[in-house]
Amino acid sequence: MKKLGFGCMRLPLADKKDDSAVDIEQMKEMVDAYLAEGFNYFDTAYMYHKGKSECFVKEALVKRHPRESFYLADKLPVGMMKKAEDKETIFLDQKEKCGVDYFDYYLLHCLDKKNFKVAEKYGVFEYLAERKAAGEIKVLGFSFHDTADVLDEILTKHPEMEFVQLQINYLDWENEKVQSRLCYEVARKHSTPIIIMEPVRGGALANVPGVVKNMFKEKESDLSPASWAIRFAASLGGVFMVLSGMSDMSQLKDNMSYMKDFIPLTEEEKSLCLKAGTIIANKDTIPCTACRYCAEECPEKIAIPELLALYNKKINGDTVTAEEYASLTAESSPASCIKCKKCEKMCPQKIEIAKLMKKVSKTFG
Ligand code: SF4
Ligand code: SF4
Incomplete structure (x- = not known):
């Protein structure tokens, strides 16, 4: 597998003000271009694009390409569960929405201390193990947003987890809340394979301050700031996939240009990224990744x-x-x-x- 995953949380929009108005024709072109270059991993979730991402994946990918030509990852929104029965209702709904009989990769979505308790209380780990035994899930793991000690607890209690999806980027590497480095080290300690999400931190590392842009330019004049962020993530040992939420064809082409025949960063280049991270962190920007999970909840409809x-x-x-x-x-x-x-x-x-x-x-x- 090539290490660039097609994240389906920031699909191209026909109406920039409506997150559910995905530009399906542009998405089809992007899916085709991505597959044509030998990439094959797609990542969706129940909540993305106001609950419609899975339906767009069905239209642009599943209906138009042989099932065995791609890997599809989906996630159970543990935080949305109100009762034990919800896990089956949602899982069946997801298969229907995606138009598939099985998921190649399946994750408990967004585990933190609170959601971990919910997952245990409602028997989610056991249920998904059953789905795996039935062949409806090929590889089972979870995505994670909390501190390294919580990750250690989950991986210790659930060694059956075959991979973990972590928020890792050079800006959050030493961040006290995200703890990219510490979480990475915990996953490595457990020998758990890693998928990286938010390598570009919701686009923040594609639009870096001028001083950082110049630092990267001096080193490699042709490469975009986003390329440094994605290659930093992909260069880490134990990482088998780096997800990128690409919102138009130019972003996809940029990502594919350096991920097609990926060359890991040297130690000197990794240090340059970490130096850039320190400069950006000092700017005191807000660590929003534009996931939009909050937007649906606001009764005042604030953007x-x-x-x-x-x-x-x-x-x-x-x-x-x-x-x-x-x-x-x-x-x-x-x-x-x-x-x-x-x-x-x-x-x-x-x-x-x-x-x-x-x-x-x-x-x-
Ligand atoms: S503020 Fe909203 S969009 Fe930003 S990271 Fe939090 S939930 Fe996601
Ligand atoms: S009203 Fe304020 S606190 Fe309540 S959801 Fe909207 S932004 Fe958040």
């Missing part, structure tokens, strides 16, 4: 990820126009936040969104 991205743009020294802010707040402004914190319960990055809405409002309002 949370977009506003946080705008705030980061300003912190990075780029110009933010009044029109940009106005277009994001036409429906609802951050000042209308009622501090219900429903968004924060969904945020895998544990961002204090309610507090930040006040800050964003003060900064731009």
